[in-house]
Amino acid sequence: MDNLTHGLFGLAIGALRPPDARPGGPERASPTDRAVLVASVLAAELPDLDTLLARGDAVTVALQAHRGLSHALVSAPLVALIATLAARALFRGARWTPVFLTSLASVVFAHLLPDLWTGWGTRVLLPFSDTRLSLDWTMVVDPWVTLPLLAGAVVAWRRRAAWRRALLVGFACSAAYVGLRVATWATLTQRVEATYASAEAVRVFPLPFSVGTWRYVATLPGGVFAAGDVPLAGPPVEARREPASEDVLPEDLRAVPTVREALAWARFPRVRLEPLPEGGWSIRIADLRYHLRGEPTLAFVIHLDADNTVRHAELERGGSPGELLRRWRGQGTAP
Incomplete structure (x- = not known):
């Protein structure tokens, strides 16, 4: 996903932790509360620093240097540790355990998982496997994932007494949309498989600028690819077939x-x-x-x-x- 969405997801994951009880009401956030939010956002963004460090030609940078080891599951504790140290340096007295655990959850669920569910995919199993995994549920930039999170953050900023509720409502709406995409992907995959009964493999992919129409590619016997579009209502429409x-x-x-x-x-x-x-x-x-x-x-x-x-x-x-x-x-x- 894009960096704005990663950061907003991280902020929402930080809001999942109930704030410490403080005299004076919820607006008096404790150092731990503040550190948790900051660390969650940092943890959600830090893996993409590999883009700044990448060297080489356009292919190497786009496919190997970016979404490399910093995007692997084995690196998640290290990324969370860096985010935790930075946040605790800003907010003295913040407790170590809630900041680290929330940061770790943010790395996995605000960065690695959203990258995994895009069509571009990511290599989360490095260094044990170099395979690029992808769930093909959304595009890398999907406004319907981002907008609910952004709206929740704006409301949280303007109405600070209800900041946590605003972030969680935005998070719930975004998660519900992703869930709808998963259900749609599964339904359309079955529809394409029924159309190409002899296909060796079928994959359905999100289409830019569209919610109601998806792309598909079916691998037919003999190594022939059939590519086209499949709408929510109606049969697949083949656009090209080539070896x-x-x-x-x-x-x-x-x-x-x-x-x-x-x-x-x-x-x-x-x-x-x-x-x-x-x-x-x-x-x-x-x-x-x-x-x-x-x-x-x-x-x-x-x-x-x-x-x-x-x-x-x-x-x-x-x-x-x-x-x-x-x-x-x-x-x-x-x-």
């Missing part, structure tokens, strides 16, 4: 670490290999799970020299947000 193209790359090109990382990211790869005029190769690796009407919108483009050294690498997003919106509405044609 898997990963095998167009010879083994020496597939062994290049940057290329290997992009191939590991693409669950339903569309690979294009072209020679460069000055020598070397241009490799374009897209993934059909990110498609609009069958045309991929995300692709990693890697230029290799004749000795297979990476000359240039970038992430293509299929156009500007306005162009993608026009394509989604059917006002433009796919390239």
